[in-house]
Amino acid sequence: MEKTNTPLMSQYYKIKSQYPDQILFFRMGDFYEMFGEDAKIASRILGIALTSRSHGKSERVPLAGVPYHAAERYISLLLKAGKKVVVCEQVEDPKTAKGLVKREVVELITPGTITIDSLFDSDEKNFLASLVGDGQNFGLATLDLSTGEFKVEEGFLDRIKEKLNTIRPKEIIIPQRFSEEKKIGFENFKNHAALTFLDDFKFDYDLAYQTITDHFKTTSLDGFGISDLKLGISAAGSIISYLEQTKKTYLSHINKITKTSYDECMFLDFSTLRNLEIFSPFSPTDEKDFTSKKNSLFHILNKTKTPMGSRLLKEWLRSPLYHVEKIKKRQDSVSELLGKRDKTVDLAKILDRIQDTERLAGKLGYGKANPKDLVALAMSLRNVPEIKEVLKGFNSSLLNCIKENLPDTSFIVDLVEKSMVDDPPSVLTEGGIIKKGYKGELDRLKESIKTSRNWIASLQKEERQRTKIPSLKVGFNRVFGYYIEVTKTHLSKVPEDYIRKQTLVNAERFITEELKKKEEIILGAEEKIFELEHYLFLEIRSLVSKKIEDIQKTSEYLATLDVLLSFKEAASSYRYVRPEIDSSDEVIIEEGRHPVLEHLVEKGYVPNDTTMNSEEKIHIITGPNMAGKSTYLRQVGLIVLLAQAGSFVPAKKAKIGLVDRIFTRVGALDNIATGKSTFLVEMNETANILNNATSKSFILLDEIGRGTSTFDGLSIAWAATEYIHSHPRLCSRTLVATHFHELTELARLLPRVKNYQIKVKEWGDEIIFLRKIVPGGCDDSFGIYVAKLAGVPREVLERAKEILLKLEGEELSYKNVPRPEGFTKEKSYQLSIFSARDNQIAQELKKIDINKLTPLEALNKLEELKKKAEE
Template sequence: MMQQYLRIKAEHPSELLLYRMGDFYELFYEDAVRGAELLDLTLTARGQSAGEPIPMAGIPHHALDTYLKRLVALDERVAICEQTGEAPSGTHKGAPMPREVVRIVTRGTITEETLLDSRQDNVLCALCRPSANGPWGLALLDLSAGRYALGEYSDKTDLEGELARLAPAEVLVPEGLDLDGMEIEHATVRQSWEFDYAAAHRRLCEHFGTLNLAHLECEHLKAALGAAGALLGYAQLTQKSALEYLDHLERLVSDSQLKLNPQARASLELESSLSGDPKANLLWVLDHCQTPMGARALRRMLNEPLRDFAVLRARQQAQTDLTASASDALLAGLLQRIGDIERPLARIGIERASPRDLGRIRTALTVLPELAEALQSLSAPLLRQIAADTQPLPELCDELVRALIDELPTHARDGGILAERYDEELDRLRNLADSASREITEMEARERDATGISQLRIRYNRVQGYYIELPRSQAERAPEHYHRRQTVRNSERYFTEELKSFEEMVHSSQEQSLARERALYTALLQRVRDQYARLQTCARALSLLDVLCCLTDRARMLDWHLPELVDTPGIEIEQGRHPTVQAHSSDAFVPNDVGLSETRRCLLITGPNMGGKSTYMRQVALIVILAHIGAPVPASRARIGPVDRIFTRIGAGDNLAAGLSTFMLEMMETAVILRQAGPQSLVLMDEIGRGTSTSDGLALAWASLRHLVLQRGSFALFATHYFELTELAESLPATVNLHFSANEYEDARGHVRLAFQHRVHEGATNRSYGLHVARLAGIPEPVLGDARSKMQELDQPRKESAGTETPPAQASGGRSPIEERLALIDIDQLSPREAQALLYELRTLLDRTASGTDNAPPR
């Protein structure tokens, strides 16, 4: 047996090998030591090797999923080795039972319901870049949903944004791949030949049964095909399956999406919060879907906002139809009964389904006729398409209803799945097995009468089978045809030829019954597989319907409204609110208007700390994102034009692991914005320059704002405490000042207090109320008094020189040295390293300018 184990383990050196022995999965040698440490198992020993005990640890077979979940969470790879046949007999008697690895479990390849988050996709990705200057190839596979896709990205920033959107559970990368500074979580390194284009092309053609990939329109995407081929090979290897249910390869078209980089996704808290609060994000506010597959579709939708207004208007029209007909509540109830069929369907396709997966398909099919009736009166084109895609399948439904019992078991191995009167032969075999107890009772009575021993019993256990049991005091009265089987403390156990024949008949009928049931069950699964494409289309349509009903409900319950989508660039919002802040606030939220247009592209926002600047900026971006998924928005009215990207520079935190300070992170993110933002981009920039000295920070903020307005022409919300910047509204085109204010009042003890209005006003302000905020934070009063005195001291020279100072941009009678330097740079041609070097150069230039040692821009 250990030789068999060592042979199998040699084939899986990088995995923990769970080796099935009876009712346990055992680990041996180093795997046992590691498994015991990771899972808190008792470490024992079995036999010896080279004179040393062989370490061993085990887990019960029924608890496999529990332990797998823990191992996968720790990024462990696990090979499941099962018994695949009967114990050898005859000349091979004594040989180990046949075993083989039936699957390899990794983070990206799990499909079990108990191991997955029901409301989140579990995506496996692969990256490929055949040449250092070529495009990046990306492929994704969600085994639990049957989704397979690929795409190419010439810009690393776009690739990083896509990976942030997908949040893959595991990423395959070829050995030696230069990631160009990218940090890849949960990376699995594979041999580089697995990503070879020619090998991938052959593998994909073989999988889809075609001579070429012309029908997929991706023959030219060599990097992406390399990733897709490696991904398919890895999935087939881990699943020990051809994965025939993957019958389509989608294209990931990033140009059709409103792009958000990882920083924007994080700072806007789309699906997770910066604080770690699981409820403080936009998805939590939105997700009232009735099915897990609908929740997953909503999450995908939120993470990939679209720029195609035709698609978005179709979603809006569907919601309008649902609202007008008041159908969403009825449909939501039907969807709740349907539940999740996407993942059970995938498990059926991958040949790893449980009887309960089949039961979920049955339940859904029984509800489809009611759903069809409910959709009949709706006229929106998208709802009509959903109705067409969710048409009932009466024959398959009737078959499953007749075949399956109501309460299905978790596993198929012990039978008990199929209902009575579904199959005559199965009923006959079951009756033979079920009649055993009656026949045993009758046989027991006959033997008592024949022997005159009233204490005679016929019993059964799994080891001895059927036997006649007599008290030891009556053993001498046993007839000659009783053959002794076992002696125990107080009784003797016997068998007779009649009892032996009966046992063989019972076992035979039970085995035949189980074999018959397994064959029928397998045929049922195949019936569902035959309808896989249609059922998958149905599942996706049901998911979309669930999302539309959810959004309709959110609009009604939260007083949200569908925005007007227009082709004219601009963003107009009336009475806009921040959806997450409003949902979690016990106070009434103060709504605000926003107006961005060709003549009003940059909003320069000033005001006190805690006054509402950051909330205001974020709510604008969130409303734009909601509009670009076709959802209602938290506003009384909104008019949204096309937006291609959203950039944010909000908040900061040291990345010590990468050796980056707060200021360096701020400058790197600012550099990305100044390089990539365009006329249809929405840019949020908050407190640029606060991570360095006042003069440095002011100069950088001044130059960045000018470049954003003059060179990039983006729609921008630029919040600052550098009040000197407000003068730029007079010289820069399409730039206006806005401010938030606060009211001062005296409390009962004569202390000056602050009441924030949280309302935006036209014009600028020059007050930050920093000391008031410090008091609210609990700074001791003596410290506040000292700070107040110092502030007055610092303000005095400023007041005396008021009107004589020249803004940084005009210090030399024209453009500043920094602006002169920036004017010479082709930002679009800068590499990330060149951009970083430029930042250091600008910093040096600032220092020289401040000290008066160098007023000439370097060439």
């Protein structure tokens, strides 16, 4: 038997057929309803009731619904569960509709196109990315819909994938033809990004070019400087096309597209950002507070007052500068801010009053700004003239640029303050938005309501007097309107002009002709007020939207000022100094400190010096486990990064020659998700360094080769260090922390290698870690002592010492593998500060009873111990 749908369900299925893979929010009055499989999925994810409704003559369809005013919360839960949501609205008033209410899809919400405030992290960007390639090169476009930031670039696949790993987009658009391309490795992004495959024609260059120029209303892309990026344009065009499909509106805040250039920025890959703990700790544990994002460089530096300032700080840390003059401009500003404390206090207080104007501009662009948003925007922009006034006392070029170029946004401030109440509702339909005096017609309507309500307010007193009914009351409800209520005990006193309206258990409700007229005046005026206020608000929002570019420029300048003030505050609070920046190969740091750990250690942090130049480019750093080698490597890397970001640095004095990229091979973690062992991860990172580093790079190698056997690891570490030193493309500044003490031989064989060690002090049977870097190599890693600190049973320690003695005495080698050329026999594989032989001598000394020895016996015993010590 053929199934017959109701008109409503026919309308639903027609719309749903266009969005088979998304959850359809179908507006029905005060609810968004979901049907069929959508209802089942939503019920499970959202924890809402699953019911059913009539589907036709004899069938029922699953149904679930959410209130329209709470829709954003439910949509956010669906997005977090990996779903995409289609919003279908009633586009005509049900009161005036003839037959079935007309409905249209107004928005498709995906992870990369969200416009819901509650889903945004205030200090994170929300990127939508698009990727397309020809096998060799790839084009990448990225867009943050919440701010309008739109960028494009091209490069080899590995570089593009590193960029994606670094910026962590929420959604990536990819041509359908790539869906089966395993070698591209898109599956690696599934953990943090939704993958959306579009038809290949969406990436056609000619179509993309036309789509972008249509959006920007230009005839070419020459003015944006991206005309040479054919693949990049293809990717960017697919984003605009995707937004047209999902947002169903012109996005005026996307008003420019810029080319990403790496010529003037240091490149930091995801591995380096993670290993240096820029935004979060590398190895979270449950101990103390080391899991917290507070223990990251970003948190230590983040003294910003505005959300856009916080986001810009992340961008500066993610992409430090590679341009001496630009770095110096930032430094000059920080120096000047440090010298004018009173004014910086004033600036910080003003910035603290400013909300997220950058994202408010975005809400204007995609038509989601509500009355509260406009008032928040005006209240924020009201502070701009005061900032310009305070900046008059500054002369550094960057601060002067901010002062001179902050746009005049007084039009927005004046318009909103003149037209809108100070604390409006966020929902348009509630009314109470427009200020008295802005629109005469609106004022007259409100006055008529006020007059009528005053009359109604006095009616109760007058009617009680006229009817002699003391319990008579005048009331209102949304169903029956205004009424006069009389209890049944007084019904005999009801006047003839009362018209019965409603019967209750213990009372009757009436209305009079005059009350009915007043009700019509009030209800008619209220409806007109809501319509007029809605119209006026949209008109005001439209006028403000014409100033989006000014709002965006203002946000950009305020964010820059905010970050510079944050750098100033960090320098002042933490005793940072201005580093000297040039293009040399030097890294000279006097009493450098780790910017994060100095705040976490209970005892005073021990500062260390670093001296690197064209004659001394590679440092081999040896020393005990737990002595601080890894911390030192990260410390130097972070100081270099901070210096090129324009910040002051934690040191007594510093000079940094420009670095184009920081590479790190630090720590050891299995990558279980991709089936990679610790050693394979280590070798992948090492290969990346050796293949991509340049003479201007800075390399941090921590315990390279420890993930395999001793001799394999030593050989790899030795060869890699030689390669970095001698390859004509490299000779990079490099710090190598190692437990392979044989590597110290390289300082004798290679001219630009120097040995350093972490100093320790012996104290009886104990050692003290002094955390100090000093010249020279160390033969001992103190492994057995560290095992003792960890609580390894004493019998295991004693047995380890015996085995160590045999290893040292026999100088065992693995399968007779020859030692690296230049290796000297004196270097041992000793793993403890106290050798087993020394331990035996010490035990014999303890057994001697000096009081029972004659002088001659004592001399003989001393000679015997001396011979043992010399063996």
